[in-house]
Amino acid sequence: MNRPTLRDVAQAAGVHPATVSRALNPQTRQLVNADTAQRVLRTARSLGYRPNPFARTLKTARSATVGLVIPDLTNPLFPPIVRGLEDVLGTAGYGVWVVNTDNDEQREAAAIESLRARNVDGYVLATARLNHPLIDELAAENVPVLLVNRRTERADIPSVTPDDASGVALAMRHLVELGHRRIVHLAGPQSLSTGYQRLRAFRYALHDHGLPDAPELVVECESFTEDAGAKAVQRLLDDDVEFTAVLAGNDLLAVGCYDALEERGLSCPADVSVVGFNDTRFMDKLHPPLTTVRIPHYDIGAEAARLLLEGLNQPQRHARSVLLPLSLVVRASTAPPAPRTRAT
Amino acid sequence: MNRPTLRDVAQAAGVHPATVSRALNPQTRQLVNADTAQRVLRTARSLGYRPNPFARTLKTARSATVGLVIPDLTNPLFPPIVRGLEDVLGTAGYGVWVVNTDNDEQREAAAIESLRARNVDGYVLATARLNHPLIDELAAENVPVLLVNRRTERADIPSVTPDDASGVALAMRHLVELGHRRIVHLAGPQSLSTGYQRLRAFRYALHDHGLPDAPELVVECESFTEDAGAKAVQRLLDDDVEFTAVLAGNDLLAVGCYDALEERGLSCPADVSVVGFNDTRFMDKLHPPLTTVRIPHYDIGAEAARLLLEGLNQPQRHARSVLLPLSLVVRASTAPPAPRTRAT
DNA sequence: ACCAAGACTACAAACGATTGTATTCAGACG
DNA sequence: CGTCTGAATACAATCGTTTGTAGTCTTGGT
Numbered sequence: 001m002n003r004p005t006l007r008d009v010a011q012a013a014g015v016h017p018a019t020v021s022r023a024l025n026p027q028t029r030q031l032v033n034a035d036t037a038q039r040v041l042r043t044a045r046s047l048g049y050r051p052n053p054f055a056r057t058l059k060t061a062r063s064a065t066v067g068l069v070i071p072d073l074t075n076p077l078f079p080p081i082v083r084g085l086e087d088v089l090g091t092a093g094y095g096v097w098v099v100n101t102d103n104d105e106q107r108e109a110a111a112i113e114s115l116r117a118r119n120v121d122g123y124v125l126a127t128a129r130l131n132h133p134l135i136d137e138l139a140a141e142n143v144p145v146l147l148v149n150r151r152t153e154r155a156d157i158p159s160v161t162p163d164d165a166s167g168v169a170l171a172m173r174h175l176v177e178l179g180h181r182r183i184v185h186l187a188g189p190q191s192l193s194t195g196y197q198r199l200r201a202f203r204y205a206l207h208d209h210g211l212p213d214a215p216e217l218v219v220e221c222e223s224f225t226e227d228a229g230a231k232a233v234q235r236l237l238d239d240d241v242e243f244t245a246v247l248a249g250n251d252l253l254a255v256g257c258y259d260a261l262e263e264r265g266l267s268c269p270a271d272v273s274v275v276g277f278n279d280t281r282f283m284d285k286l287h288p289p290l291t292t293v294r295i296p297h298y299d300i301g302a303e304a305a306r307l308l309l310e311g312l313n314q315p316q317r318h319a320r321s322v323l324l325p326l327s328l329v330v331r332a333s334t335a336p337p338a339p340r341t342r343a344t
Numbered sequence: 345m346n347r348p349t350l351r352d353v354a355q356a357a358g359v360h361p362a363t364v365s366r367a368l369n370p371q372t373r374q375l376v377n378a379d380t381a382q383r384v385l386r387t388a389r390s391l392g393y394r395p396n397p398f399a400r401t402l403k404t405a406r407s408a409t410v411g412l413v414i415p416d417l418t419n420p421l422f423p424p425i426v427r428g429l430e431d432v433l434g435t436a437g438y439g440v441w442v443v444n445t446d447n448d449e450q451r452e453a454a455a456i457e458s459l460r461a462r463n464v465d466g467y468v469l470a471t472a473r474l475n476h477p478l479i480d481e482l483a484a485e486n487v488p489v490l491l492v493n494r495r496t497e498r499a500d501i502p503s504v505t506p507d508d509a510s511g512v513a514l515a516m517r518h519l520v521e522l523g524h525r526r527i528v529h530l531a532g533p534q535s536l537s538t539g540y541q542r543l544r545a546f547r548y549a550l551h552d553h554g555l556p557d558a559p560e561l562v563v564e565c566e567s568f569t570e571d572a573g574a575k576a577v578q579r580l581l582d583d584d585v586e587f588t589a590v591l592a593g594n595d596l597l598a599v600g601c602y603d604a605l606e607e608r609g610l611s612c613p614a615d616v617s618v619v620g621f622n623d624t625r626f627m628d629k630l631h632p633p634l635t636t637v638r639i640p641h642y643d644i645g646a647e648a649a650r651l652l653l654e655g656l657n658q659p660q661r662h663a664r665s666v667l668l669p670l671s672l673v674v675r676a677s678t679a680p681p682a683p684r685t686r687a688t
Numbered sequence: 689a690c691c692a693a694g695a696c697t698a699c700a701a702a703c704g705a706t707t708g709t710a711t712t713c714a715g716a717c718g
Numbered sequence: 719c720g721t722c723t724g725a726a727t728a729c730a731a732t733c734g735t736t737t738g739t740a741g742t743c744t745t746g747g748t
Contacts, residue, residue, distance in 0.1 A: 005704055016728045021706060028707090033726060050461050054401040055704035058733045063398070073427050076625065079417045083444065095462065097439060100427065117394050118439065255629055281420065282624075285599055287631035349734055360698045365736060372737090377696060399734035402703045690748090698741070704733105711728070717721085 004047045013043040020044070024051070057119070066122040066308060067097045067115035069108070076280050077297060078126070081148065084301025085124065092309055094121075101127055108134070122308050124148055144311030148304050150193035151321070158311065158319040160304045164194060167293040167326035168201035169208070171247055171275045174291070174328055176209045179336045180245040180273060183211070186232050186257060187220045188249035195224070198249050198277065216241050221253055229256020230263075237264055244272060244337035251276035251283055254290055254333075269335035279329055288332035295326055348391040357387040364388070368395070401463070410466040410652060411441045411459035413452070420624050421641060422470070425492065428645025429468065436653055438465075445471055452478070466652050468492055488655030492648050494537030495665070502655065502663040504648045508538060511637040511670035512545035513552070515591055515619045518635070518672055520553045523680045524589040524617060527555070530576050530601065531564045532593035539568070542593050542621065560585050565597055573600020574607075581608055588616060588681035595620040595627055598634055598677075613679035623673055632676035640668055 010017040015036060022028040023040035032040075057063045068085060070078045086096050097118060099111035108127065112134055115123065123138055126148040138145045139157060147159035175183055185202040188195025199218065206213050219236060221228035229248060233256065236243065248254035254276035261268055268274050268288060276283060276292035283290040303322055310317055354361040359380060366372040367384035376384075401407045412429060414422045430440050441462060443455035452471065456478055459467065467482055470492040482489045483501060491503035519527055529546040532539025543562065550557050563580060565572035573592060577600065580587065592598035598620035605612055612618050612632060620627060620636035627634040647666055654661055 006706095007704080017705080018707075018729075019727060022727095025706090031726080036726080052402070052704050053462055054398045054407070055733090056706075057398040058396070058402055058704080058735090059706045061733075073423045076420065076423075079420075079423055083417050086442075086444070090458075095441060095458075098430075098442065100430070114434075114439075118397055255626075258629075280626075282599075282626040282629070285602075285626070286629055350736095351734080361735080362699080362737075363697060366697095369736090375696080380696080396734050399703090400736075402705085402734080403736045405703075692747090693745090695744080696742085699739085701738090702736085706732085708731090709729085712726085714723100714725090716723080718719105 003052075004049045005052070006049075009040065009044045009047055009049050012047060013040045015040065061119075062121055063119045064093055065095045065097060065118065065120050066124060066312075067099065067112075067118070067120040068124045068126065069099055069101060069111055069115070070126045071103045072100050073098065077278065080297035081126065081301035081304075084298040084303075085305045086301075088302045088305035089309070092305075094309075094312075103127070112138070122146070122312055124304055124308060142315075144308055144315070146304055146308045146311070148300060156319050158307050159321045160300055160307060161321075161323055162295045162300065163323045163325055164197040165201040165204070167277065167295070167328075168198055168247070169205050170326065170328040171277075171291075171293055172202070172205035172209065174330065174334065175245045175247065175273060175275065176211075178245075178273065178334060181211060181337075182243045183217065183245045183247055184236060184241070184243040185218045186229055186246060186248040186253045187218055188224050188253070189222060190220060192224075195220075195249055202247060217243065221249065224250050224252050226252050226256035226259065229253030230260040231256070233257045233260035234264075237266075245334070246272060246274045248274065248276050251278045251280040251290065251292055254283075254292070255286070258286065269333050270338065273334040273337070275328075275334055284331060286333075291331045291334040292329055293326050294329050296324055300324055347396075348393045349396070350393075353384065353388045353391055353393050356391060357384045359384065405463075406465055407463045408437055409439045409441060409462065409464050410468060410656075411443065411456075411462070411464040412468045412470065413443055413445060413455055413459070414470045415447045416444050417442065421622065424641035425470065425645035425648075428642040428647075429649045430645075432646045432649035433653070436649075438653075438656075447471070456482070466490070466656055468648055468652060486659075488652055488659070490648055490652045490655065492644060500663050502651050503665045504644055504651060505665075505667055506639045506644065507667045507669055508541040509545040509548070511621065511639070511672070512542050512591070513549050514670065514672040515621075515635075515637055516546070516549035516553065518674065518678065519589045519591065519617060519619065520555075522589075522617065522678060525555060525681075526558075526587045527561065527589045527591055528580060528585070528587040529562045530573055530590060530592040530597045531562055532568050532597070533566060534564060536568075539564075539593055546591060561587065565593065568594050568596050570596050570600035570603065573597030574604040575600070577601045577604035578608075581610075589678070590616060590618045592618065592620050595622045595624040595634065595636055598627075598636070599630070602630065613677050614682065617678040617681070619672075619678055628675060630677075635675045635678040636673055638671050638673050640670070644668055 006017045006020050010020045019032055020040050023032045023037040024044060029037055066089060068082065082098060089096055097115055097120060099115060101108035101111050122144040124146045145157055147157055149161055151159045151161055185199060187199040190196050203213055219232040221232050229252060246257050248257055254274050257274050258268060261272055266272055276290045279292045279294035283292055303324065307320060350361045350364050354364045363376055364384050367376045367381040368388060373381055410433060426442060433440055441459055441464060443459060445452035445455050466488040468490045489501055491501055493505055495503045495505055529543060531543040534540050547557055563576040565576050573596060590601050592601055598618050601618050602612060605616055610616055620634045623636045623638035627636055647668065651664060
């Protein structure tokens, strides 16, 4: 009546459970007579046999399960990453536990602890903190660890990250070609790896184009939110900083920038060009549609899965990291600067 | 060296493993001497003991795990639902397996099969199909099943759904009070429960307000997408149907409507008022900001978790369903109709 | 001083798979 | 005809818990 077990199949097929186990496992099938194997396969199917993953894991000590740690699933960045990861890990027979940390140290510790309790075979860390003791702690457990969206100093930990630097370069080239010379960067929090990387890339780009690295052209926002973006631009305007273009650390900051501009009666792109980062959904429906750097989130997840699988299958393999190329989506928020700098 | 087991703790504490097991389980702790329990607790902690969930599940046949079936995590509807569910199930000690079906029958079957293989203790079904043999199949397995976002004829299956009917009523009342009499409904696919429910509610509202139920005022879109919404409105305009307001089946259709309106040189809300459904993120950044019906997605997930827990803890309990109230978020896409119907 | 009752704790059998080793058996060979 | 070999299968231990039952030891009542 209950779910059939290996012994049930064995009994029905008239063989020993061990034989059924080997017949059912493609790896060991050649150890059993071909006819017997066929018979076992058939009776297993006819009984509707499904192996009990818990018994198997108990015996083999591998759970066919990996843990994914993200700040917040509700952040539109992550769902595509999660899907990419699940899609490729799923076809490899792995399940994924997703835990949210809300960027809270306590919750993060609890989340990781829950993954440990569940005996995951590997970890994917997509939280934003730049450095973290947990990374070392996990790596010491001799379980594959993979970083997403950020890197660490430790070169032995593989990671998959968007190539923020070249994304910023793309955006800057676009603005410079349009004729902009005074470009503001709305930098994200410098404690977050994306915030940090993009600001650095911004400075490099300035240098590459022979533009001055004026300190007033960089505002560090305390968070990646619309509010922070709006406040930053308001401050810029209040301080009479001259600029004709804004490179926002991400789309949310760009949206905040839109708000501040509108509030001050400035028009985009006539007065100020704006470019975002991420190509979040609906950015093409903004007014004007936002020019932004697109990040292949799904591919990031998928690539992370592939790298993790490598680590799972051949633990001794040399750690490998990948950098994913980005592209610039030019829409209507960028245009040549007005002939004269706007009146202050 | 390896992760400590119950026997290790037992040995270290000088007691039998069974005693450790009972001491560690709050349910059975009173069976063991208080001092012994304390000692066991301490040595367990000092050894860093973590119970092996697989061994436990193998023995108890309960996996402390539930399966959540959704169409696509990438649809902004679902992340908050998932988080709501995970947050409350998580504190109750349950893990959640999330599987995506992409509204594909095959993938759905495979997804459910994978959940079965993992011995989940309960299912939450949030897929859109109106009726489904799987529902009966699962219910027959004597495992709690909970429906989210849709209901079925079977009254014995609990569900948590947004109160679409009253949401539609809210929106309609708003439009009617503004003075609109010819209101179009961009209906979603009638094979989806949300599409179906909202259209029905639309008709009721028409009746309640004494408005004629003119067939040309309802367009069924073949999917909940911007394209479909745009096409529907184009057709309406091509057919010279007169209307001053649009109630879209969801926000995406409303966005499509915006596109079509703009393309034809009509302005919202001056020429046509638009109201959406869901209050998807960034709907407040549209131009104009969209008036829409807000659905408490996170609460839906949380409530679903609570109901499922009830089913898990007391299987004989009578099935209970809940309907969550919605609210109307009035923004700038709705206004009184122009004095005269727009020229055709 | 003996016995019953209780309070603890130990024993041992599961749960359902995997896997190293032992067994069986048929055929080959000297 | 006995021995050996190798293929195929059976046996049995094991993974780490949980839990019914049996055992031990106090304690108190008579």
